[in-house]
Amino acid sequence: MEEGALVAFNSAVDAVECAISLQEELARDQEELPSGERIVLRIGINLADVVIEGDDLLGDGVYVAARLEASAEPGGICIADAVHRQLGGKCRTAFLDGGEISLKNIARPVHVWHSGIRQ
Numbered sequence: 001m002e003e004g005a006l007v008a009f010n011s012a013v014d015a016v017e018c019a020i021s022l023q024e025e026l027a028r029d030q031e032e033l034p035s036g037e038r039i040v041l042r043i044g045i046n047l048a049d050v051v052i053e054g055d056d057l058l059g060d061g062v063y064v065a066a067r068l069e070a071s072a073e074p075g076g077i078c079i080a081d082a083v084h085r086q087l088g089g090k091c092r093t094a095f096l097d098g099g100e101i102s103l104k105n106i107a108r109p110v111h112v113w114h115s116g117i118r119q
């Protein structure tokens with residue numbers, strides 16, 4: 001079963017730090033579980049304008065973030081280059097350059113970075 005959540009932040013640094021903490025805590029809480037029983041998240045983070053309609057967040061920024069999530073390794077984080085540029089060394093985790101990738105239903109390639117976090 002797949003489920004997801006969408007969270008908006010006012011800061012790219014805050015979004016990445018939250019994602020790192022979430023992945024680390026989830027891994028730590030499940031250390032003693034067999035690998036087949038662990039909950040493993042993939043997180044995608046993008047920096048772009050979104051449209052708010054009632055309780056919904058819409059727009060290309062949201063769609064790219066969803067595609068980045070699908071590109072993340074299990075237990076990892078995939079961020080857009082715009083997010084990586086905002087980090088400017090203010091992050092406690094290194095990100096590896098994933099180059100430009102094509103994302104489903106997104107017209108232009110997106111330069112991505114992957115966290116070293118894995119479960």
